[in-house]
Amino acid sequence: MNKILSLAFLILFSPNIFSQQITAKVIGVKDGDTMEILFENKPLIVRLAHIDTPEKKQPYGQKAKQFAADFCFGKTVKVVGEGKRDRNGRLIAEIFYKNQNLGKELVRNGLAWHFKRYSKSSNYAALETVARKKKIGLWKDKSPVAPWDFRKKKRRPVRTL
Structure with missing residues (x-):
């Protein structure tokens, strides 16, 4: 009986x-x-899976934010994930509106990188490759800085005495 309860608990939670x-x-x-x-009358933060967009102070950061807002703000969307959370406690998932995937649209429009460190998706990789070749969005720049590199530069070096 305990094994059945343990298995049921594991499956449910x-x-x-x-x-x-x-x-x-x-x-x-x-x-x-x-x-x-807003899920079950409670706010929940969702971090899009597979991608990383420029930071707000980077080129195309505000455009990425505006694109996302135009795509889904105020709308009822489908959120699909595996229940994983990032180190900040945000749910990692994909967001769909009218069968369109926000993350893929951001990459397709040159407003996001495929976040290869955390994603092995060949679909996202292919979308980024096409956007790069067509020089769409941030790929117009000669040497766009990936957001993870931008964040590293913003961190202050540790001082040693």
């Missing part, structure tokens, strides 16, 4: 085993890859 799909309203757009949704 382990967020990383099964994929999850919820429907929620987007109530905020923090930046190009981070949305706030």
